[in-house]
Amino acid sequence: MQSTRKIRVLIAKPGxxxxxxxxxVVARALRDAGMEVIYxxxxxxxxxxxxxxxQEDVDVIGLSILSGAHKALFPRIIELLKQxxxxxxxxxxxxIIPEEDIPEMKKLGIKEIFGPGTPTETIxxxxxxxxxxxx
Amino acid sequence: MFDKExxxxxxxxxxRWEKTTLPNWTKHYPERKGEFRNHSxxxxxxxxxxxxxxxxDYLKDLGFPGEYPFTRGLHATMYxxxxxxMRLFAGFGTAADTNKRFKYLLKEGESGLxxxxxxxxxxxxxxxxxxxxxxxxxxxxxxxxxQDMEILFNGIPLNHVxxxxxxxxxxxxxxxxxxxxxxxxxxxxxxxxxxxxxxxxKEFFAQKLCIFPPKSSVKLTTDIIxxxxxxxxxxxxxxxSGYHIREAGATALQELAFTLYDGIAYVESTLERGLKVxxxxxxxxxxxxxxxxxxxxxxxxxxxxxxxxxxxxxRFHAKNPRSMWMRMHIQTSGCTLTxxxxxxxxxxxxIQALAAxxxxxxxxxxxxxxxxxxxxxxxxxxxxxxxxQIIAYESGAANTVDPMAGSYxxxxxxxEMEEKAMEYIQKIDDMGGATAxxxxxxFQKEIADSAYKYQQEVDExxxxxxxxxxxxxxxxxxxxxxxxVDPKVEKEQVARLQKLKRERDNRKVKESLEKxxxxxxxxxxxxxxxxxxxxxxxxxxxITEVLRKVYGEYKELIVI
Numbered sequence: 001m002q003s004t005r006k007i008r009v010l011i012a013k014p015g016x017x018x019x020x021x022x023x024x025v026v027a028r029a030l031r032d033a034g035m036e037v038i039y040x041x042x043x044x045x046x047x048x049x050x051x052x053x054x055q056e057d058v059d060v061i062g063l064s065i066l067s068g069a070h071k072a073l074f075p076r077i078i079e080l081l082k083q084x085x086x087x088x089x090x091x092x093x094x095x096i097i098p099e100e101d102i103p104e105m106k107k108l109g110i111k112e113i114f115g116p117g118t119p120t121e122t123i124x125x126x127x128x129x130x131x132x133x134x135x
Numbered sequence: 136m137f138d139k140e141x142x143x144x145x146x147x148x149x150x151r152w153e154k155t156t157l158p159n160w161t162k163h164y165p166e167r168k169g170e171f172r173n174h175s176x177x178x179x180x181x182x183x184x185x186x187x188x189x190x191x192d193y194l195k196d197l198g199f200p201g202e203y204p205f206t207r208g209l210h211a212t213m214y215x216x217x218x219x220x221m222r223l224f225a226g227f228g229t230a231a232d233t234n235k236r237f238k239y240l241l242k243e244g245e246s247g248l249x250x251x252x253x254x255x256x257x258x259x260x261x262x263x264x265x266x267x268x269x270x271x272x273x274x275x276x277x278x279x280x281x282q283d284m285e286i287l288f289n290g291i292p293l294n295h296v297x298x299x300x301x302x303x304x305x306x307x308x309x310x311x312x313x314x315x316x317x318x319x320x321x322x323x324x325x326x327x328x329x330x331x332x333x334x335x336x337k338e339f340f341a342q343k344l345c346i347f348p349p350k351s352s353v354k355l356t357t358d359i360i361x362x363x364x365x366x367x368x369x370x371x372x373x374x375x376s377g378y379h380i381r382e383a384g385a386t387a388l389q390e391l392a393f394t395l396y397d398g399i400a401y402v403e404s405t406l407e408r409g410l411k412v413x414x415x416x417x418x419x420x421x422x423x424x425x426x427x428x429x430x431x432x433x434x435x436x437x438x439x440x441x442x443x444x445x446x447x448x449x450r451f452h453a454k455n456p457r458s459m460w461m462r463m464h465i466q467t468s469g470c471t472l473t474x475x476x477x478x479x480x481x482x483x484x485x486i487q488a489l490a491a492x493x494x495x496x497x498x499x500x501x502x503x504x505x506x507x508x509x510x511x512x513x514x515x516x517x518x519x520x521x522x523x524q525i526i527a528y529e530s531g532a533a534n535t536v537d538p539m540a541g542s543y544x545x546x547x548x549x550x551e552m553e554e555k556a557m558e559y560i561q562k563i564d565d566m567g568g569a570t571a572x573x574x575x576x577x578f579q580k581e582i583a584d585s586a587y588k589y590q591q592e593v594d595e596x597x598x599x600x601x602x603x604x605x606x607x608x609x610x611x612x613x614x615x616x617x618x619x620v621d622p623k624v625e626k627e628q629v630a631r632l633q634k635l636k637r638e639r640d641n642r643k644v645k646e647s648l649e650k651x652x653x654x655x656x657x658x659x660x661x662x663x664x665x666x667x668x669x670x671x672x673x674x675x676x677x678i679t680e681v682l683r684k685v686y687g688e689y690k691e692l693i694v695i
Contacts, residue, residue: 016254016270018343021384021470024583024695025590031695041691042343043258045266067254068620072269098509099613116474116507117603119594 004133007035010058012049013042014077017067022094022116026062029120030127046076054084059131062123063110066095070105078109090131094118136193137185146186173431174589175388177551183543191546196441200536202456204444206437206549207537208495209460214533218246220498221523222299222464226251226276227510228624230286233276237291239513243520248329249299249500250287251275252309257344259305259679262628271625274510275301279632280674284312285319294322298329299374299464299498304346306333307359307662308678311669314367318670330371330420330464333359336397336569340578342379343691346679349570351686355661357404362662364405364415371420373401374464380578381424382470384586387435390424391552392559393578395442399560400569402451412451416458425487425494426468432487433539434548436463436494442553464498465491472507476602477615480504485522492532493539499523509617579694632674639672647671648681655685 011027013020020042031037038056040049053061063074070093081089094114097105102113111130114123137145171179180187191197198204201211210216223240225248226233237248253275255267261279262271271277278284288298293316302309310331317327335352338345345352356373363372377385377394385393398419405415423439425432443461447453467487472480481504488501501519503511511519527533539545566572573579592598599605647668654664668678 016258016260016266017274020343021382021586025384025587027695028583028587029590037695039693039695041693043266067270068273069254069269071622096508098617098619117600119604120590121594 004135007060007127007131008056008058009035009037009060009062009127010040010049010053010056011037011062011064012040012044012052013064014044014046014049014073015065015067015069016043017065017069018042019066019095020064022066023062023064026064026094026120026123029124033124033128035127046073046080049077050080050084050086053081053086053089058089059134060090060092060127063091063093064095065093065097068096070095070097071101074105074110075108090127092123092126094123136191137189142186142189145184149182149184149186173387173428173548174426175386175431175552175555177388177431177548177555183547185543187543187547188550191550197540203448203459204441205460206441207540209440209462209497211536213495213536214492214527215536218527218533219492219496220247220297221245221520221527222247222249222498222500223516223520224249224251224301224466224500225516226253227274227618228272228276228620229628230276230278230283232272232624234287234289234291236513236516237287240516240520241291241296243517244524245520247297247299247498248291250301252300252302253277254344256309256675257302257304259308259346259675259683261674261676262625262632264676269625271628273620277624277628278309278312279628279676280635280672281312281315281669282631282635282672284309284316288313288316292322293317293320294326299332300329301332303332303335303338303342303344304352304355305675305679306331307355307665308669308675310359310370311662311666314666315670324366325368327367328369330374331359332376332422333373334376334397334401334422336400336573337376337379337394339573339689339692340380340393340582341383341385342376343383345689345691347682347686348689349573351682352689353400353404353570354658355682356401357408358660358662360401360405360415360419361408361410361660363418364410371418371462372415374420374422375401376422378422378424378466380582381426381468383582384589385582386585387426387428387431388552388555389559389581389585391435391439391442392556392563394421394423395439395446395556396560396563396569396572398443399446399450402447403568406451412447412453413455413458416447416451416453417455417460421461421463423463423465424468425465425491427471427483427487429486429490430545430548432490433494434545434552436465436491436496437537437539437545437549438552438556439463440495441549442556462497464500465494465496466500467491467502469502469506472502472504473600473603474507475611476608477504477508477613479602480507481518481522484519485526488522489526489530489532492526495537505615505617508613508615509619512616512618515615574692576692576694579692583694635672636674643671644668644673644677647673648677651678652681652685655682
């Protein structure tokens with residue numbers, strides 16, 4: 001019997017804002033749910049985030065941003081992931097992302113967006129259901 | 136306050152009550168929970184009596200307002216004399232946009248200004264730096280040079296307002312700009328009043344907008360404290376901040392203890408400059424959050440005042456009573472606001488603001504109801520300001536000094552807050568002080584653990600958040616209009632900055648940066664050189680860049 005490897009998650013903080021309470025809580029909740037979690041720390045450029053995703057061979061990236069710069073930064077992250085051929089990675093986002101921006105973000109390839117007040121259990125379930133198991 | 140016999144009698148009566156009356160009630164109406172605790176984890180009893188405060192010595196522990204230990208307030212008349220300063224944090228878009236908001240707030244009855252800068256400014260980047268892309272003017276106002284600052288305060292005489300600036304790493308540059316605007320307006324420096332947040336220690340474990348490593352950051356903080364003590368007598372050089380500690384997830388108790396410890400660290404770093412404690416301590420100011428648990432917050436503010444007074448008197452041997460004053464600004468807690476049913480945030484803010492007033496604050500910011508979703512609209516800000524005005528003029532809360540004093544519950548909580556905060560202070564002393572505790576990740580771990588615990592309680596509904604995890608609305612539609620900053624702001628700001636960089640006297644700029652580099656390497660107080668550079672229209676980014684070269688950049692210690 002082959003054992004499935006643990007889901008590998010990158011929690012990343014693009015942008016200049018320093019609101020990392022949510023990112024850290026989500027990182028810890030996913031870790032407690034049995035996943036391998038890598039947290040980038042604050043103020044990562046799109047290039048740094050994609051590089052870490054590649055190095056760490058992650059299945060999923062959670063982007064946390066509360067500065068309002070998602071419209072400038074998310075497209076760049078997606079573009080770089082495509083350039084590196086990392087198109088299988090499931091990407092979700094959280095933070096302060098206005099309702100009216102969500103369709104645009106989803107069209108870009110952000111699969112799900114979790115706003116303020118989301119229970120951590122919802123995010124855990126989302127990752128479990130949407131990330132294909134790898135051996 | 137009570138004689139021994141009286142206490143014994145009350146104790147006996149309470150035991151009787153617990154055996155007779157209480158069980159008759161709990162039989163039919165059992166308590167809603169097995170135990171009740173506040174955010175700091177303190178066990179809350181069903182009833183408080185004189186027995187809980189039997190050790191309280193009125194004259195020693197409470198005294199009279201305006202007198203040591205200031206538990207009842209800093210001023211003898213408190214709000215009967217002068218109401219607290221209603222100071223709303225504002226800033227977005229260009230300097231011109233924020234100037235308009237400032238004037239609107241002053242017209243509506245605000246009594247002091249408070250500036251929110253955008254992230255590039257806070258991190259010491261000019262608006263045209265690659266790291267600033269998408270962030271210019273979004274979460275605050277973009278200020279890259281003296282030119283922006285001139286626009287920000289256009290038509291606002293600096294001798295008629297006081298201005299608070301939420302700025303830490305580059306605090307010296309923003310203060311220099313403010314001073315330069317004052318000079319241009321012809322306002323004497325001794326009349327320039329306001330506050331720079333300038334609390335770099337808490338950046339490493341709470342707000343996390345750090346530029347330089349801890350030692351250099353404390354050096355810059357201390358430069359401003361020293362400079363103001365000598366040259367800007369009405370300026371509060373620092374606002375020692377618990378607000379961000381709390382918002383990052385700390386409990387009320389941790390907020391209190393860690394903030395006071397940072398205060399201790401700054402007093403020590405300034406004493407090392409050869410100043411006497413009474414030369415600078417009267418201008419140290421503090422900043423706290425007011426969270427949801429009403430009585431816990433009131434107790435925290437009262438305990439904070441008493442404990443700081445004791446620390447200044449006993450640990451630092453201050454003589455001037457003003458050195459023992461903990462002057463505080465309070466902001467209602469942003470992290471308690473919900474994106475769901477946002478109008479409920481008005482009620483949350485009202486309760487928190489009332490706690491701040493009953494806690495005896497000097498200055499107050501009330502959050503706007505839309506702030507879990509965006510920067511506040513003009514309408515939302517007006518409601519926030521009106522909330523303070525209603526408390527001030529309609530509620531009667533401002534009619535007597537420290538009305539919560541003598542509540543068995545509040546006094547018992549105040550005592551417990553103080554005692555437990557002292558235990559933390561002792562622990563941090565033993566660790567070797569604030570910088571050592573940061574380097575060990577102590578504060579970071581304490582806060583991360585509390586944040587996680589809080590979220591678990593919310594997820595498990597042990598903690599009810601109305602409209603969020605209970606009393607929710609299916610398929611809720613956002614009922615309010617949101618503020619969006621026009622993306623054109625970045626383009627306009629960058630164009631104006633680049634024009635300035637072309638047209639200013641660049642020889643003077645270059646000289647000012649060389650002088651700064653030299654002064655930083657010589658470890659001089661940098662305020663005078665920074666003021667000179669700012670007046671030559673050297674930008675915030677250019678100055679920070681030189682300091683980054685000399686001090687290096689802080690690399691985050693990640694603690695989850």
